[in-house]
Amino acid sequence: MDISYVSGSDKFNYRVCAVIISDGKLLAMHDERSPYYYLPGGRVKMGETAEQAVLREVREELGITPAIVRPLWLNQAYFTEDVDHLHYHELCVYFLLDISQTDLLSRGDRFTLHEHDHTHVFEWLLFERLAHEYFYPIFLKTAIFDLPDHFTLRTEYE
Numbered sequence: 001m002d003i004s005y006v007s008g009s010d011k012f013n014y015r016v017c018a019v020i021i022s023d024g025k026l027l028a029m030h031d032e033r034s035p036y037y038y039l040p041g042g043r044v045k046m047g048e049t050a051e052q053a054v055l056r057e058v059r060e061e062l063g064i065t066p067a068i069v070r071p072l073w074l075n076q077a078y079f080t081e082d083v084d085h086l087h088y089h090e091l092c093v094y095f096l097l098d099i100s101q102t103d104l105l106s107r108g109d110r111f112t113l114h115e116h117d118h119t120h121v122f123e124w125l126l127f128e129r130l131a132h133e134y135f136y137p138i139f140l141k142t143a144i145f146d147l148p149d150h151f152t153l154r155t156e157y158e
Contacts, residue, residue: 002043006086015092016054017041019072020099025124026144027104028135029061032119033083036134039094040122050093061115062122064102072096072147075137092137 003014017039020027028037040061044053051068059065073094080087099105110123125133130141 001046003046004043009085009087011081011084011086011088013088013090013092014044015041015090016044016050016057017092017094018054018058018066019094019096020066020104021096021147022099022105022124025126026130026140027122028125028133029120029122031121036082036136037123037125038136039140041092051095054093054095054097058097061120062104062113064099064104066097066099066102066104069096069098073139073143075139077137079136094140 005012018027018041019039027040029040030037040058041054042057042060044050048056050071054068055065071093075090075092075094077090077092078088079090107122110121112119112121114120125135127144130144135141
């Protein structure tokens with residue numbers, strides 16, 4: 001069971017997101033339901049750790065098993081979603097992932113994958129491009145520039 005509930009026109013979500021970076025680009029996605037870009041990830045399930053959830057979501061959405069480098073941000077957001085028009089209170093943990101042991105980069109700058117009843121379009125967006133795109137979360141449009149130029153992609157689980 002997802003840690004998410006609706007009360008009237010309000011919705012609470014506990015989410016995780018994957019921050020996947022390569023060569024000054026961030027992997028973002030969108031689908032037929034959402035006109036905006038967002039990060040791979042999803043809701044945490046009851047009894048699941050945030051780490052387990054982000055790895056599960058990336059396996060489901062991208063078909064890869066990356067390594068977690070470290071958590072980057074914990075963000076609390078209040079917003080009205082553009083598609084369902086619900087008022088969200090959302091907690092999201094953002095994890096930096098290491099994809100060096102996967103085939104993700106060989107898929108190109110833009111690729112499409114199908115998951116259940118959704119078609120996801122993935123695209124590598126230059127950091128500078130985020131400011132001009134319809135992209136959520138908004139804080140990431142500037143926070144991405146605060147990251148060090150080079151991370152040591154050594155996981156905490158080695």
